[in-house]
Amino acid sequence: MEKLSTRQRIMQEALTLFAENGFEAVSVAQIASAVGIKAPSLYKHFESKQHIFDEILLEMQSRYEQKAASLQMNGMEATKDIAVFSGLDEQQLVEMGKNLFDYFLHDTFASKFRRMLTIEQYHSRDLSALYTKQYLDEPLSYQSLVFGLMIQAGLLEPEDPMLLALHFYAPLFLLLTSCDCHPEREEKAFQMVEQHIRQFSRLHGKKEL
Amino acid sequence: MEKLSTRQRIMQEALTLFAENGFEAVSVAQIASAVGIKAPSLYKHFESKQHIFDEILLEMQSRYEQKAASLQMNGMEATKDIAVFSGLDEQQLVEMGKNLFDYFLHDTFASKFRRMLTIEQYHSRDLSALYTKQYLDEPLSYQSLVFGLMIQAGLLEPEDPMLLALHFYAPLFLLLTSCDCHPEREEKAFQMVEQHIRQFSRLHGKKEL
DNA sequence: GTCTATAAGAAGATAGAC
DNA sequence: GTCTATCTTCTTATAGAC
Numbered sequence: 001m002e003k004l005s006t007r008q009r010i011m012q013e014a015l016t017l018f019a020e021n022g023f024e025a026v027s028v029a030q031i032a033s034a035v036g037i038k039a040p041s042l043y044k045h046f047e048s049k050q051h052i053f054d055e056i057l058l059e060m061q062s063r064y065e066q067k068a069a070s071l072q073m074n075g076m077e078a079t080k081d082i083a084v085f086s087g088l089d090e091q092q093l094v095e096m097g098k099n100l101f102d103y104f105l106h107d108t109f110a111s112k113f114r115r116m117l118t119i120e121q122y123h124s125r126d127l128s129a130l131y132t133k134q135y136l137d138e139p140l141s142y143q144s145l146v147f148g149l150m151i152q153a154g155l156l157e158p159e160d161p162m163l164l165a166l167h168f169y170a171p172l173f174l175l176l177t178s179c180d181c182h183p184e185r186e187e188k189a190f191q192m193v194e195q196h197i198r199q200f201s202r203l204h205g206k207k208e209l
Numbered sequence: 210m211e212k213l214s215t216r217q218r219i220m221q222e223a224l225t226l227f228a229e230n231g232f233e234a235v236s237v238a239q240i241a242s243a244v245g246i247k248a249p250s251l252y253k254h255f256e257s258k259q260h261i262f263d264e265i266l267l268e269m270q271s272r273y274e275q276k277a278a279s280l281q282m283n284g285m286e287a288t289k290d291i292a293v294f295s296g297l298d299e300q301q302l303v304e305m306g307k308n309l310f311d312y313f314l315h316d317t318f319a320s321k322f323r324r325m326l327t328i329e330q331y332h333s334r335d336l337s338a339l340y341t342k343q344y345l346d347e348p349l350s351y352q353s354l355v356f357g358l359m360i361q362a363g364l365l366e367p368e369d370p371m372l373l374a375l376h377f378y379a380p381l382f383l384l385l386t387s388c389d390c391h392p393e394r395e396e397k398a399f400q401m402v403e404q405h406i407r408q409f410s411r412l413h414g415k416k417e418l
Numbered sequence: 419g420t421c422t423a424t425a426a427g428a429a430g431a432t433a434g435a436c
Numbered sequence: 437g438t439c440t441a442t443c444t445t446c447t448t449a450t451a452g453a454c
Contacts (some may be wrong), residue, residue: 246438
């Protein structure tokens with residue numbers, strides 16, 4: 001369990017601190033202290049504070065791609081697996097939403113990374129582009145693709161898929177934001193997620209004639 | 210037009226910088242430079258950098274309360290003006306949503322303040338509570354109240370008002386976030402807001418028998 | 419790979435001239 | 437109310453002993 005290298009522990013503690021205070025507000029000494037070493041020792045593992053940040057970014061990209069594949073959130077995979085998605089029923093939709101919600105909220109790396117990007121997006125075009133891509137555009141375009149398939153399969157009433165994706169995902173995004181600094185809200189938020197998706201299913205599900 | 214006091218200009222420039230970089234990443238010298246004075250001169254107007262931040266907070270509270278009243282977003286007012294809200298039709302709903310969206314996005318003070326709070330919420334219980342109250346809880350509970358009245362008035366199908374509020378407001382919140390660092394998205398976002406609200410009205414509006 | 423010591427600079431803030 | 441000069445502390449980062 002304690003097999004993390006010092007390099008990995010530096011990245012972990014740095015991310016924790018960056019996610020709470022922002023990059024510039026965290027000192028190298030703070031990071032080192034959290035790891036249990038002195039600041040100069042840290043420079044044996046990373047050439048600069050900026051380099052720690054850059055490596056966290058790379059690490060996250062890699063983890064995100066893995067998770068996207070495992071959640072079947074990758075657009076490429078979805079088009080290959082039409083059979084899977086065109087058979088989605090309400091309960092599976094609830095599971096999909098809860099999985100996405102739980103991942104963004106509780107995966108220790110993903111959750112902190114999202115908070116860090118939320119903070120850092122405002123002073124870098126690159127970071128704001130990454131934030132938008134990862135937490136807005138990709139979830140929306142993926143959901144849009146899924147709902148398009150569900151309409152084709154006769155599971156949902158015909159409707160603009162992007163509007164459906166916005167209706168489905170935006171409440172998850174808002175509830176996520178509401179839990180970020182208030183863990184005591186998580187239970188209620190999970191209930192809201194479920195209610196929301198069941199309402200979504202009721203409103204858009206194919207009506208019997 | 211140029212009647213702003215130095216004190217007011219300091220707050221203005223400080224907010225602009227805080228909204229982009231966060232409080233700790235901005236130096237007093239940077240703020241002073243943006244105003245056109247030297248750092249020590251700034252201390253004749255504010256006793257510390259923290260004090261500038263605190264005054265921005267107070268200023269915003271005051272402006273927010275004014276705007277809430279003018280947008281009729283104040284819960285107290287709404288219950289007094291049942292007549293107004295129980296007569297809301299689809300077009301008025303669109304206007305209400307667009308007004309809210311436009312205010313959060315374009316009011317120079319409100320927009321920067323929201324970005325600053327988005328950054329600062331993570332390292333202070335007080336600020337995260339303020340963020341949640343101002344951008345999540347109050348909009349939602351206000352919308353919830355409005356929709357409850359609309360159901361009573363027979364304008365909407367019976368439904369949990371909080372679920373309706375989440376359905377109505379969450380997409381506005383997400384689209385707002387998507388425009389924050391990407392002004393080129395605003396036009397599309399406004400179109401999406403309108404489409405979203407018309408869909409909302411179509412889905413929840415009282416069906417004719 | 420860790421440490422102490424230290425450089426070189428930037429930070430918040432004050433003193434005092436004008 | 438503005439400035440220059442200055443203080444103190446903290447910052448990132450390096451040098452070199454162990």
